[in-house]
Amino acid sequence: MHELSLTQSVVSAITERFGETRISVVRLEIGKLSGVVVDSIRFCFDLVAEGTTLQGARLEIDEPSGSARCRDCAHEFTVDDPIVLCPNCDSANVTVHSGRDMLIKSVEVTPACAPPAAAR
Amino acid sequence: MCATCGCSVTEHDHGHTVTLEQKVLAHNDKLAERNREWLVGQDILAINLMSSPGSGKTTLLERTIRDLAGGPEIAVVEGDQETEFDADRIRATGCRVVQLNTGAGCHLDAEMLHRALHSLDPRPGSLVFVENVGNLVCPALFDLGESGRAVVMSVTEGADKPLKYPHMFRTADVVLLNKVDLLPYVDFAVDRFREYLNRVNPTVELLQVSATRGDGIRDWYTWLSERKSR
Numbered sequence: 001m002h003e004l005s006l007t008q009s010v011v012s013a014i015t016e017r018f019g020e021t022r023i024s025v026v027r028l029e030i031g032k033l034s035g036v037v038v039d040s041i042r043f044c045f046d047l048v049a050e051g052t053t054l055q056g057a058r059l060e061i062d063e064p065s066g067s068a069r070c071r072d073c074a075h076e077f078t079v080d081d082p083i084v085l086c087p088n089c090d091s092a093n094v095t096v097h098s099g100r101d102m103l104i105k106s107v108e109v110t111p112a113c114a115p116p117a118a119a120r
Numbered sequence: 121m122c123a124t125c126g127c128s129v130t131e132h133d134h135g136h137t138v139t140l141e142q143k144v145l146a147h148n149d150k151l152a153e154r155n156r157e158w159l160v161g162q163d164i165l166a167i168n169l170m171s172s173p174g175s176g177k178t179t180l181l182e183r184t185i186r187d188l189a190g191g192p193e194i195a196v197v198e199g200d201q202e203t204e205f206d207a208d209r210i211r212a213t214g215c216r217v218v219q220l221n222t223g224a225g226c227h228l229d230a231e232m233l234h235r236a237l238h239s240l241d242p243r244p245g246s247l248v249f250v251e252n253v254g255n256l257v258c259p260a261l262f263d264l265g266e267s268g269r270a271v272v273m274s275v276t277e278g279a280d281k282p283l284k285y286p287h288m289f290r291t292a293d294v295v296l297l298n299k300v301d302l303l304p305y306v307d308f309a310v311d312r313f314r315e316y317l318n319r320v321n322p323t324v325e326l327l328q329v330s331a332t333r334g335d336g337i338r339d340w341y342t343w344l345s346e347r348k349s350r
Contacts, residue, residue, distance in 0.1 A: 002261055005225070035257075083286045104141075
């Protein structure tokens with residue numbers, strides 16, 4: 001269940017960066033070739049976020065397909081399966097360009113810190 | 121700079137989006153890179169040994185330590201959820217060892233290896249084996265800063281494992297097919313295993329060994345010494 005550690009990494013990266021600021025939305029990108037079960041991340045997120053500035057935040061996860069190029073026949077293709085085979089010639093000799101990344105894309109911070117009237 | 125969220129806008133209403141584009145594993149990867157730099161600087165070869173539980177990692181290590189005695193010093197980091205059993209076995213060979221217990225954790229990470237290296241204090245030029253937690257899934261994702269990854273798989277586990285656990289086999293630099301002395305007694309097709317392995321990792325080296333009987337074990341030592349002299 002490496003998703004628990006990954007979720008902890010997400011939460012600690014955000015709390016380190018934003019301190020006491022409350023977070024309302026967390027947007028992740030988890031490529032389909034990353035080896036991560038997105039449902040497990042969702043399951044872990046509420047548990048890990050509890051008691052932090054991310055508690056109650058909405059989690060949005062984008063799961064892009066992978067892209068790859070066959071080194072044998074030069075075919076370019078998209079792929080969702082972790083076993084990457086060229087659909088044109090069945091070769092496993094492929095270069096994966098994307099789809100393995102796990103990124104914290106952005107967060108939305110809540111307006112808990114309205115500036116004083118004089119500053120407006 | 122905004123004091124609240126650290127973004128570059130000086131004044132704004134909060135309730136806005138801050139773009140991060142940060143790798144989830146950025147912290148681990150940074151620590152792994154530090155481990156790697158330190159290991160390279162010390163001329164230490166660190167091999168991350170991964171497999172399912174019971175494939176023979178510890179037996180392979182016991183034999184390797186005995187057979188390579190007189191060569192560069194060997195030190196071992198043992199990763200298990202619980203117990204000192206494996207560390208005791210390694211200690212019995214006279215080798216220095218640190219046991220890491222991950223508790224609920226299913227893999228080692230770069231910070232754990234960093235701490236283990238501090239207490240292990242391996243000599244320059246030595247060989248460090250990191251026996252990861254027995255698990256064909258989670259350890260694959262975590263860079264420790266190792267110099268190479270060896271995946272051990274035994275013939276009692278079934279030839280289809282590379283397709284079932286592609287992430288683990290994809291990241292391997294070498295795969296040791298262990299317990300080949302049992303091949304006459306189990307239904308394991310080595311050719312099929314090789315074919316499946318090459319589907320997920322076309323360039324990986326496959327060594328057929330028996331850690332108990334010694335079959336093919338020289339190939340493993342050759343692989344280690346070639347890796348060491350890189």
